[in-house]
Amino acid sequence: DGGITQSPKYLFRKEGQNVTLSCEQNLNHDAMYWYRQDPGQGLRLIYYSQIVNDFQKGDIAEGYSVSREKKESFPLTVTSAQKNPTAFYLCASSIVALAGTEQYFGPGTRLTVT
Amino acid sequence: AQKITQTQPGMFVQEKEAVTLDCTYDTSDQSYGLFWYKQPSSGEMIFLIYQGSYDEQNATEGRYSLNFQKARKSANLVISASQLGDSAMYFCAMNLDFGNEKLTFGTGTRLTIIP
Numbered sequence: 001d002g003g004i005t006q007s008p009k010y011l012f013r014k015e016g017q018n019v020t021l022s023c024e025q026n027l028n029h030d031a032m033y034w035y036r037q038d039p040g041q042g043l044r045l046i047y048y049s050q051i052v053n054d055f056q057k058g059d060i061a062e063g064y065s066v067s068r069e070k071k072e073s074f075p076l077t078v079t080s081a082q083k084n085p086t087a088f089y090l091c092a093s094s095i096v097a098l099a100g101t102e103q104y105f106g107p108g109t110r111l112t113v114t
Numbered sequence: 115a116q117k118i119t120q121t122q123p124g125m126f127v128q129e130k131e132a133v134t135l136d137c138t139y140d141t142s143d144q145s146y147g148l149f150w151y152k153q154p155s156s157g158e159m160i161f162l163i164y165q166g167s168y169d170e171q172n173a174t175e176g177r178y179s180l181n182f183q184k185a186r187k188s189a190n191l192v193i194s195a196s197q198l199g200d201s202a203m204y205f206c207a208m209n210l211d212f213g214n215e216k217l218t219f220g221t222g223t224r225l226t227i228i229p
Binding site for chain 1: 118149151156159160161216
């Protein structure tokens with residue numbers, strides 16, 4: 001079955017540690033995205049990539065970093081510079097980066113930093 | 115910049131009744147897309163329906179329809195014959211033409227279907 005996988009589902013880290021969230025898709029989509037969701041809020045865009053080896057900042061990129069070395073993979077690193085890292089993180093992909101193209105989402109990773 | 119407003123934080127609806135979830139948007143662009151997503155308690159976002167700003171007819175997908183009123187800048191989701199499995203968070207979102215990257219979401223509506 002084609003889809004997007006995110007691992008792990010739950011992640012716990014101590015403050016001051018960097019942590020990398022995995023996102024893999026086998027849909028052959030060109031574009032991939034990372035969103036953050038806080039309780040009672042909608043999703044906010046962190047980073048997106050339309051092609052391998054290229055990515056752009058979203059609305060809340062500070063304290064995060066990404067890489068896109070392969071079409072299938074778009075890992076997100078939450079660095080110690082992110083002041084409030086505890087949140088639900090969702091990865092998405094789409095076939096082309098055009099309006100009207102739906103984004104397919106993974107199951108999400110719930111990160112807790114204490 | 116575009117903005118999505120969902121004014122209903124929560125709704126309770128009797129099973130088998132129809133329900134309308136409100137969404138208004140704000141953009142100065144003429145070309146844009148409007149989406150509705152469902153988020154069950156598991157957390158995954160499920161695409162429901164899409165409406166393009168130039169589409170003359172309201173979009174429909176099974177029990178879902180989008181009541182698009184361009185002059186009022188509203189894109190309400192209508193669910194007919196609600197089911198218990200419809201209980202979830204529902205998000206309205208939009209993006210602009212010439213770029214899919216900026217999908218802007220509203221704060222969502224929590225729908226609870228009562229048996």
